[in-house]
Amino acid sequence: MLHDLGLDAFGLDLSPAMVDHARRAHPALRFDEARMEALPIEDCALGGVLAHYSVIHTPPGELPALLAEQVRVLAPGGLLLVSFFATDGSEPVRFDHKVTPAYSWPVDRFAELLAGAGLVTFARLLHDPASSQPSGLAVTAASGALRYCVGEMPVIRLNAVPNAVSDE
């Protein structure tokens, strides 16, 4: 969809099978093997990062470094859209997932991690739980990067939040 809008979009995944699948499904787009822990991308190079259920397998202790890596590649004012499974309580919960274990997160705890990475969460989109999901809600938190890149000033566009996206 981003490509159809004329944007330069590409995809990364550590799994060769997932990269093959993506290439076959979207032959016009670029997909490469890479780990989120070490993105093959220069500092401040991207206007946005979409991590669609990509971080759910990351052990909680490793998530701050992974988010910091995503922030590193965002341009000032860049956006991170991150989707994950939500849970009640105060701690992340490990659960069995199809391929490898995953973690659901208390939404506010995840927001704290985003803040620790220099991001401001300005919207949360809560989905109704599907019966196959192990926790009550899935959440998308969209965050604007609050950071300086050398020689540039930050642009924070909080007023760009669509009305359709609610606070909770």
Ligand SMILES: C[S@@+](CC[C@H](N)C(=O)[O-])C[C@H]1O[C@@H](n2cnc3c(N)ncnc32)[C@H](O)[C@@H]1O
């Ligand atoms: C639950 S799947 C989601 C796939 C896709 N984003 C979607 O929404 O359909 C999680 C994906 O994240 C990838 N992944 C997990 N940890 C990763 C890491 N550290 N670096 C790169 N990719 C990773 C897995 O290979 C897998 O393809």
